[in-house]
Amino acid sequence: MxxxxxxxxxxxxxxxxxxxxxxxxxxxxxxxxxxxxxxxxxxxxxxxxxxxxxxxxxxxxxxxxxxxxxxxxxxxxxxxxxxxxxxxxxxxxxxxxxxxxxxxxxxxxxxxxxxxxxxxxxxxDKIPEPTKEDLKRYLINANKILISNGITKVASDDFSSFNVPYKLVIEAINEVDEMGLLDVEITEQINLPIDKLQDFISKGYANKRFNNFKMGPLKILADGSLGGKTAALFEDYSDDFGNKGILTFTDQELYDLVSLANKNGMDSVIHAIGDRTVDQVIKTFKRVQEENPRKSQGNAIIHAQLATKKQIAEMKENNIGAIVQPIFINSDIKIVDERIGIRKYDSYLFKTMFNTINTGFSTDSPVENVNPFENIYIAISRKSIDFPEYEIFLKEEAFSVEDAIKAYTDENIRFVYDESHDDYIEINQDIYQIPVEEIKDIKVIKVLKKGKIIYEI
Ligand SMILES: [Zn+2]
CATH class of the missing domain: 3.10.310.70 (Diaminopimelate Epimerase; Chain A, domain 1)
Structure with a gap:
């Protein structure tokens, strides 16, 4: 198929x-x-x-x-x-x-x-720094893994993965590309602190395009995770009285970042997991847009795990998309009750988002396995693969097969700054006919990029 x-x-x-x-x-x-x-x-x-x-x-x-x-x-x-x-x-x-x-x-x-x-x-700061050759080897290996999973385009956050200058990362990616070893097209999510972002802009890198590599939106990390109890919530963690998590930035600091990007023609994609952070991000986008209106292609919240229906409606009003990871349910299903209690009914509302705003799937790999079929299986079943004993998590938020594929393809085109997408994969099963349980085991047997076979087993 x-x-x-x-x-x-x-x-x-x-x-x-x-x-x-x-x-x-x-x-x-x-x-x-x-x-x-x-x-x-x-x-x-x-x-x-x-x-x-x-x-x-x-x-x-x-x-x-x-x-x-x-x-x-x-x-x-x-x-x-x-x-x-x-x-x-x-x-x-x-x-x-x-x-x-x-x-x-x-x-x-x-x-x-x-x-x-x-x-x-x-x-x-103390982890031994990788050399450019190390970075190139990481990229070549990642490229192979992605292609064998049927992924030909990504938005990737790499500038802050290691304590190396962002220019070294740009050089490494371009050199791998020039060697002809970069099949995956990369849109970089620019993860830089404000002083380095200023330098990046002043050197003319904003929106710059190379061959299979281009500069995308600013990436900002605005809070932590639910598992680590560092995502910022309005109310205390249900299992940690007095702890409301951590906002990484003050309102003004977040505004300064998004505003600087916006003035230089860049969108922002912002990691926000808790409802307090989602609120801070929406207000920031709103303020920046009112002061300096600019048509955004890909302003988005990454994760949006605890975003209420009201907040999703506000995201729509402010043209903010969602980049979400159904696969996070795989292990979060175990902690959601104890961490956030009744607020779980406002969490992982991915189908509501899909019906309301531009919503694309991702894995945040290496945080989770990059395999799209595991991600799709969880989006459809709302069940955990590793902990199948847990009951279906908010059934009304389950995707159809068709919509899940859409969230992994069409809905993501905007987030990689393309207009169209003409790569194909051949898989070993008919995803529309097999039992849902078998979807997670589907294998990619061929990848076609611009009509050319680049992978085959
Ligand atoms: Zn990430």
């Missing part, structure tokens, strides 16, 4: 490639298993990612005391990438002790070794 090739409107190309080379904790089921996995690695600096405390036997975050037997600097990133735990060796390397002042927009705890949000900058 032939389908249009998929477009993923928010992921991290470099992160996908890098993930192949670090310790993967996604399948770990206990803190002991994490320790066993990292302790035998013959590396002088240990970076691992992908644990989820909801899946661990202990049902809690690992803390530095758990990691005492590891005598090298060690960083364990949570699956979301917004929270990490480090061991004492790493704290020593970072020169952090009880008296080190906190970082605004984030937090760290010397006693547990847990770092969140902007405080992760301290951790990233």
């Amino acid at each position: 032939l389908l249009p090739a998929f477009i993923d409107s928010h992921l991290h190309m470099l992160g996908i490639g890098y993930y192949q080379e670090i310790i993967d904790l996604k399948s770990t089921k206990s803190i002991n298993e994490i320790i066993e996995l990292v302790k035998d690695k013959d590396l002088s600096f240990l970076v691992a990612r992908g644990f989820n405390q909801a899946n661990l036997k202990e049902k809690r975050m690992p803390v530095k005391q758990d990691l005492q037997e590891i005598d090298k600097p060690l960083i364990l990133f949570r699956i979301c990438g917004h929270v990490a735990v480090v061991n004492q060796k790493m704290l020593d390397l970072m020169k952090i002790d009880e008296s080190t002042p906190q970082i605004e927009g984030g937090s760290f705890d010397y006693n547990t070794g847990i770092f969140t949000e902007k405080a992760l900058g301290l951790v990233y």
Whole structure:
């Protein structure tokens, strides 16, 4: 069966490639298993990612005391990438002790070794920097993975994945492209702090197009995650009295970023998960548009996990799209009750969004597996793949097969700044006829780009 090739409107190309080379904790089921996995690695600096405390036997975050037997600097990133735990060796390397002042927009705890949000900058600063050759290798590997999954276009956030100048990333991508090894067309979601964004604009990079690579919207991270209890909510977390999460920016800081982009012909795509952040983002877009009206192609909220129907209507009024990840339901289904209680009925309203505003699917890979059929399966079934014992999550928000494919193709064209899309894939099943349960196992057997076969098994 032939389908249009998929477009993923928010992921991290470099992160996908890098993930192949670090310790993967996604399948770990206990803190002991994490320790066993990292302790035998013959590396002088240990970076691992992908644990989820909801899946661990202990049902809690690992803390530095758990990691005492590891005598090298060690960083364990949570699956979301917004929270990490480090061991004492790493704290020593970072020169952090009880008296080190906190970082605004984030937090760290010397006693547990847990770092969140902007405080992760301290951790990233110490990870050995990749060279341009490393970046190119990550890209080449990511390209292969995406094509074999039937994805030929992406919007990708890569400038802040590592502590390297954004120009090095641009050079690496263009060199891979010139080598003829970039089949996936990349629209970069420009993730830069305001001083670097100014530099980027002054050097004429805004909206610049290369061959298979072009500069897209500004990408802003406005809060954290529900799993890490760092997404900003109006009311307390149901299981953490007094905690309302973290807004990464003040209203003025967020305005300054979006306004600077807008004045220079750039849209903004903003990571917002909690309802308080969604509200801040809508108000910011509204203010910027009133002051300097400009026809946007792709202003959007990425994730919008806790966006109420009222907020979705406000997004429509302000021409704000949604870039959403049905696959997040796969593990969030376990925590949504305890984290947000009754507010779960206002969460993951992806079908309502699809019916109201421009809504495209993405995976945020390497946060989640990049496989579109798993994402589509969850959009249609509203069930978890890893935890099938949980009941269907808000059935009225389930997609039809047709609409799910649309959200992965047509709806995403706008987010990769194209007018049309003429890539195709051949799959091994008739997606419209097979039982829903089998959709997640569909395989791509051929990829056609502009009429040419570029992948075949
Ligand atoms: Zn992301």
